[in-house]
Amino acid sequence: MLEVRxxxxxxxxxxxxxxxxxxxxxxxFVTVLGPNGAGKSTLFKTICxxxxxxxxxxxxxxxxxxxISASARAHLGIAHVxxxxxxxxxxxVRENLEMGAYTKAGRAQWLHTLERIHTLFPILAERASQLxxxxxxxEQQMLAIGRGLASAPKLLMLDEPSMGLAPAVADxxxxxxxxxxxxxxxxxxxxxxxxxxxxxxxxxGYVLETGHMVLDGTHQTLLADDRVRRSYLGLTDA
Amino acid sequence: MDFxxxxxxxxxxxxxxITIGCIYGLMCIGLGLxxxxxxxxxxxxxxxxxxxxxxxxxxxxxxxxxxxxxxYVGPFVGALCAxxxxxxxxxxxxxxxxxxxxxxxxxxxxxxxxxxxxxxxxGISLILQNGGLIVFGSTPETVRTPLASRAxxxxxxxxxxxxxLNKARLIACAVAIIIAIALYLVLEYTRLGKSLRAAADNPxxxxxxxxxxxxxxxxxxxxxxxxxxxxxxxxxxxxxxxPFIGLDYVIIMYSGVVLGGMGSILGAFWGGLTVGFVQxxxxxxxxxxxxNAAIFVVFLLxxxxxxxxxxxxxxxxx
Numbered sequence: 001m002l003e004v005r006x007x008x009x010x011x012x013x014x015x016x017x018x019x020x021x022x023x024x025x026x027x028x029f030v031t032v033l034g035p036n037g038a039g040k041s042t043l044f045k046t047i048c049x050x051x052x053x054x055x056x057x058x059x060x061x062x063x064x065x066x067x068i069s070a071s072a073r074a075h076l077g078i079a080h081v082x083x084x085x086x087x088x089x090x091x092x093v094r095e096n097l098e099m100g101a102y103t104k105a106g107r108a109q110w111l112h113t114l115e116r117i118h119t120l121f122p123i124l125a126e127r128a129s130q131l132x133x134x135x136x137x138x139e140q141q142m143l144a145i146g147r148g149l150a151s152a153p154k155l156l157m158l159d160e161p162s163m164g165l166a167p168a169v170a171d172x173x174x175x176x177x178x179x180x181x182x183x184x185x186x187x188x189x190x191x192x193x194x195x196x197x198x199x200x201x202x203x204x205g206y207v208l209e210t211g212h213m214v215l216d217g218t219h220q221t222l223l224a225d226d227r228v229r230r231s232y233l234g235l236t237d238a
Numbered sequence: 239m240d241f242x243x244x245x246x247x248x249x250x251x252x253x254x255x256i257t258i259g260c261i262y263g264l265m266c267i268g269l270g271l272x273x274x275x276x277x278x279x280x281x282x283x284x285x286x287x288x289x290x291x292x293x294x295x296x297x298x299x300x301x302x303x304x305x306x307x308x309x310y311v312g313p314f315v316g317a318l319c320a321x322x323x324x325x326x327x328x329x330x331x332x333x334x335x336x337x338x339x340x341x342x343x344x345x346x347x348x349x350x351x352x353x354x355x356x357x358x359x360x361g362i363s364l365i366l367q368n369g370g371l372i373v374f375g376s377t378p379e380t381v382r383t384p385l386a387s388r389a390x391x392x393x394x395x396x397x398x399x400x401x402x403l404n405k406a407r408l409i410a411c412a413v414a415i416i417i418a419i420a421l422y423l424v425l426e427y428t429r430l431g432k433s434l435r436a437a438a439d440n441p442x443x444x445x446x447x448x449x450x451x452x453x454x455x456x457x458x459x460x461x462x463x464x465x466x467x468x469x470x471x472x473x474x475x476x477x478x479x480x481p482f483i484g485l486d487y488v489i490i491m492y493s494g495v496v497l498g499g500m501g502s503i504l505g506a507f508w509g510g511l512t513v514g515f516v517q518x519x520x521x522x523x524x525x526x527x528x529x530n531a532a533i534f535v536v537f538l539l540x541x542x543x544x545x546x547x548x549x550x551x552x553x554x555x556x
Contacts, residue, residue, distance in 0.1 A: 086446075100447060
């Protein structure tokens, strides 16, 4: 479904990603792991068209993404729930969701998806007419995910959805993401620092370090890997 | 009787304040859209008002709208048509100049592109003023309508006190209110309006939603230009103007927008109304040279008491 090949990205000479390849098949749950500064967000921004690559290719459902504008990519069925939530603070919760449904697919299924979003996150129904900027961090994250869902996407990309949230709230968020994957059959590409939870949910994982893909495999493979166990899970070999 | 004269003057100043204030309100909405909502500093807004006046003038006298629709309806149709003309001009201006210093291109930069906008629009303003002098000449003009010298009279308030309501201003005021409401409804309730607000709020996130942010900025900027131009066309029916008239009004527009609260269209309207009202009422006690001084005294007072403006609301969680 999503195919990233030999991608390199640089910010004014500074290499952020080097020769990176990744693929996500339809219906999969794929996680990208890595420490701060590894280039995870850059990868997402490149897929969404906010950052242009130096070389490499990105295709979605057989279509070359680099040939079309950033805003046109959303209309193909890619939803991005960005790092730091990025909700429209001066718009109401309801208006945020409506903007999520800006795409044709989103508008066509609006009533259906709205009901679904409200089932997943009842708080969003309660706060419908409140300005998004007045929500708590956890609620804003729920809104950001709901907004992503509102476009009725084929691929949902989530950039560190647990960042800055209380553990209990983060657990809820993970539970909902898993639900979206299982029940709505949305393909998921997740970037996370909470490695244990993320790997548990995913079919396939990639490990990024300073712009290089150092490891990839199924979650069993990754969980069994020494480096992952030591660096990300804090486990030492017994 | 002296008291009767005082009452009469006061009532007339109040009436003039409200009618002129509503037209100022519309004028401020144009800038409110560009500066308050899209956060683009535009010092050429006064010149857009001036262009609206001349567009209306040439439509009415040159293109024969006047002859076609008569001296009563013609000038107001001319004012309305000035809107789309300046809208197109604004879109072109945005495409070639403003887009380079605003929107996605400056999202997240240190100054959000404000320095660039300041210089570019100040330059545009100077070019339009002096270009206007070359093209239109320096003779003061006005879109003549017999309505400007006629008034409805209302009496029966107190003794022989009579309130005169200038017909040209009254119609201009009504048109201004209708357009202000229409624009408010479009911004608040339509998909287009919401997408403009989303693009202004967070350009990057708006792109993720599939909104063409560059186009959204262009529409908002052009719309702001067109609205101010309509206000200019309306003012041209009761005011004599020249190529430098923008200078007098750009400051009024900024104070109206800030007074009403950044980011609020309703606020910009009320801000403009307040400014017009204060300006007219100050004529009761102050010499005309000090009218604008009165505006700023009130402006400072309001901003001191309510820094976020009359209608400004904070969207951030405390």
